[in-house]
Amino acid sequence: MKYNSSIKSIAIGLPETYYTNNMPPFSTIPNLPKNWWRNWGMEGRYMIDKKKGESCSQLAMKASLGAIEKAGLSTQDIDMIIGTTCTITGWSDKDNDKIFPGISEHLKTELKCKHSVMTLEVNQACISFLVALQIASDYIKTGIYKNVLICSAETFTQIADFSLPSASLFGDGAAAVIIGRSKEDGKLVSSHYKSIPTHNEIATLQWRIPLYKTGKEFVRPYFSLGEDAPSQMQTFVPHNVPEVVFKALAKAEASIVDIDHFIFHQPSRMLIRMWAMGIGIKRDKYTTTVEEYSCLSSASIPMTLYIALKNKKIKPNNKIVLAGAGIGWGFGAQVWHTETINY
The missing domain is CATH 3.40.47.10 (Thiolase/Chalcone synthase)
Structure with a gap:
């Protein structure tokens, strides 16, 4: 039997502190080209503070719990978790050098999901979320899974070189969605x-x-x-x-x-x-x-x-x-x- 898939819920996770372009470390980046801010368009961003216990995985947990709750589900209802992050190293709140297992495995463990939950990492840079949506939708359409959690979490400021203008382009944050079977006409x-x-x-x-x-x-x-x-x-x-x-x-x-x-x-x-x-x-x-x-x-x-x-x-x-x-x-x-x- 085939099913339609739909986006059931969405939630976000953000650090506590907001930084404008006029605040360090962004205001102290050397050699910014003329019209840099006007062309790129960034006026500010959120950035994690590790001293406050903030991390990529902490933002991911906040967004994931929010998405599950807003979908009216419990962590036991999740059948699959897809994680996306470009913060390949330093995503963990316990080990800054952790690369594997991925953030999807971390979420499965911390959310205390059932053992049968499948985990998957997607890394296609900025369109990783789209690829994850396609994978989740395909699994749901075929009836293999019913509820898929997708979490995209980034702390790009942790891999930025603040001696270069490119460090000014990124912020930190996470967003998570639940993809499930459509009850109406929702579908990809x-x-x-x-x-x-x-x-x-x-x-x-x-x-x-x-x-x-x-x-x-x-x-x-x-x-x-x-x-x-x-x-x-x-x-x-x-x-x-x-x-x-x-x-x-x-x-x-x-x-x-x-x-x-x-x-x-x-x-x-x-x-x-x-x-x-x-x-x-x-x-x-x-x-x-x-x-x-x-x-x-x-x-x-x-x-x-x-x-x-x-x-x-x-x-x-x-x-x-x-x-x-x-x-x-x-x-x-x-x-x-x-x-x-x-x-």
Whole structure:
């Protein structure tokens, strides 16, 4: 028997402290290019404080518990957990160097889920949440699982090199959703993905020392953005997101006018505007969160979905599009028919 899948609930987890661009360590980043903030669009972000016990896993737990509660479920009702994080090292609140097992295994243990729960890690950078949604939906459609928890948690500030401008682009946060069997007409209507692995050098996570420091004691993973990355991105990122959106719409036999709202990944204000222009939609048809939260990598799309719901931009029986790009480079778009999403 086949089932439709729907997004049942969504919840978020944020650190306690908010940092504007005028506050250290962001105000002390050297050599910011002219118009840097205006082009990227970040005005502030949340950042964890390890002294307060904050961590990637702590944010993930907060979001996951919220999503389970809002779905009207208990932890014993969860059949599968999919975790996404780019904070490959340092996600744990107990061991800053923990890589394996992944955050999905951590959530299963801490949530005290049943032993039969399947866990899975997805790492397709900023579109990991979309990939996780596709996997969860496919499992539910085939009847293998009934309730899937997806948690995207990022503490990118912990892998940022604050001697480089790229450290200013990210914030910390988590978002979780429950995907379950549809009781109404909610479903993943269609999707389309593509990969262009020819620009890998533009943005990477690599082991090195900070640019202006020396000594082996500083060697750890740092996010690295190529000096010419912004202009390079503009040669292929702006048109590939509209392309996958149109292909997903074609599979759904839908057009732009049929879509009530668009949820994009939030890498920069400029790229989001380019995607909207390429698709042909006005500002009221999509939500932005990059200004307030900065880029949250894999947590960006679910965070923006949460804010759109909170602002009443998405209602039951709407058609919405989730779309974005991730370094690597992967592109994805999905068309969803919503039912009630508890938030």
